Amino acid sequence: MRIRSALVALTVAGAGVVGLAAPANAATNTCNPSHFCLFYNSNIQNAYYPFWDNVADFSGYTFKGAGDGAGQAVKNNAASAQNLQTGLVARVYYNSNYGGVYDNVQPTSWRNLSNTYNNNASFKWLWA
Template sequence: MKRTLKLAAATLGAALLLPALATPSQAAVGDCPDDTFCLFYNSNEKGSHLAISSSIRDLAGYTFTSPGNGQGQHVKNNAASAVSNVCMSVRVFYNSNYSGPMDLLNYRNAENLVNTYNENASVRFADDC
């Protein structure tokens, strides 16, 4: 009986540790597809998002496309958080043409925008990883 209880406890303990062993590099962060950078309508990577794969000089004309709060709204000056699933640094700028205050996100990084919270106009991808 004691041996059965010890075996059950060991199995349960191992099962509880498995989720903790997963690393961010094993899967895309948040609801953002691999190899894209996503701007989210809400904080904490919530609501609708726009997934992009290259620099954008002016976010005017882009809308949040995924299901969720903010779907169909303009991205320019409306993004509150971002996820980077691209193998390079990405900067979100306050102004169009990559100028003004900015937020920097690195690979597999997700965060609320600080310097460009709901005041974002362009996104610039770094040259390489």
């Protein structure tokens, strides 16, 4: 009886570990070199949008790729960002036309947005 109980406990515990391996909605979307990408979720996860040039208003842009956020508007929906440019800082603004509070994403890095988390409307390159 004890052996059977132990086997049941191990089976249940094993099922829990397997369930933690990868969320069903996880997607491996990656930002292209020399681009700046906004991601729908924190920790550069799920759908994203790659930018090359400054954008004064995110209206009309929608997240690409797979997973959560695919097809959703970029404006006021980004949670994290990745900058794969060297020598340029990517600045995400709260308002359209480069206004309001902002978050900087340093060259060749990523971060979760704080000042513009799910409240972002424009982006501009700045010299590092």
